[in-house]
Amino acid sequence: MEEITNRGKFPILVGGSTSLAIPLLHEALKRQYRFVAATLIPRQSTYWQSIHVRASEMLERGLLAELEELRDLQQSLLDDNACFHKGVWKAIGYQEFYPYLEADSPRNARQSSFQNGLALMNANTLQYGFHQLEWIRSILNPFLHQAGVVCMSLPVTNKASWMSEVEIPAISMLNELCYSLRTIQVSANGALKSSSKCRVVGLFGGSSPGNDPGHIDAAKKLAFALHQHNYKLVYGGGTTGIMGAIASTLVQLSGPSAVQGIIPVALAKYEERLTNKRADPSKFGNRTVVKDMHTRKRLMIEAVIGGAPGSGFVALSGGYGTLEELLEITTWYQLGIHQCGICVFDVCGFYKGLMDWVRQAA
DSSP states (O other): HHHHHHHOOOOOOSOHHHHHHHHHHHHHTTTTOEEEEEEEEEEEHHHHHHHHHHHHHHHHHHHHHHHHHHHHHHHHHHHTTOOOOOOGGGSHHHHHHHHHHHOOOOOOHHHHHHHHHHHHHHHHHHHHHHHHHHHHIIIIIHHHHHHHHHEEEEOOOOOGHHHHIIEEEEEEEEHHHHHHHHHHHHHHHTTTSSOOOOOOEEEEEEOOOOSSHHHHHHHHHHHHHHHTTOOOOOOOOOHHHHHHHHHHHHHHOGGGGEEEEEHHHHHHHHHHHSSSSOHHHHHEEEEESSSHHHHHHHHHHHHHHTSSSOOOEOSOOHHHHHHHHHHHHHHHHHHSSSSOOEEOOOTTTTHHHHHHHHHHHO
């Protein structure tokens, strides 16, 4: 864990032995780690069906071949003496399918051994799951509550609901925790302030390059100006189009720490499918993935409002989302929610129609 944190990353402990988890967490608390815990609780109505689906997928991915390799290891390391209570041989599935692996009988008899092994594996998986849930209820949760650790319990129904029930809430909570630890502090009166007290520009811009090279050129020129005047950038987290141009240019000039991207999980996944690669922090700066557009906008606004005097918002060319963000932050200014400057970077007359409308409405 220390090696991971020394690289500027966050350690993530997933699953593992129940006998090792508590000592590890004790040591983390002793060393004053701050952490959040997420427990996954299966819905009883779908738990048994989920176990069956999992078993079928394991078989499709080569479970029997893996079990045969374990049997070969047993023959070479244990002199062919079956031992189901130590090492890898105690894993659920090996003992249950052992009669099938050892069977030297007609096809029908082997098929019966296979079905028995599958039924036993599913039943023992269910029992082990109940044992884990009891451990969470009686040992882990009391330990975490006593230590004052932030906890969340997420329901697991099936694969179809995994993103909405588990992935998005977990990513949102974890990233908001990480983001707040790194970037935002709360003062005594509850106001948000930047921990580094740097001036921050919140950028609204499109993920498309537009139909004129001037849009990308303007993004790069703005990045150069931010570098010259030692500004930090918080933006929508995209790696393509105008967003990608300003982020990558500023990273080249000022380094990854100068850029904080905040992107909704749905947009991050869409971009990964589109580009067939994940965002590289060394090229586009730090990146926070949040659950939705509202969370992204809130964190961007909080970072700017909490920045040093001179922080503000800039709108480059973009689509519906960019216009919505620009108009909302302008409305907030009109209502007195913030006093940060708002700049519209009008490239190739992109905002002429909007500015004409504003002048007419005013």
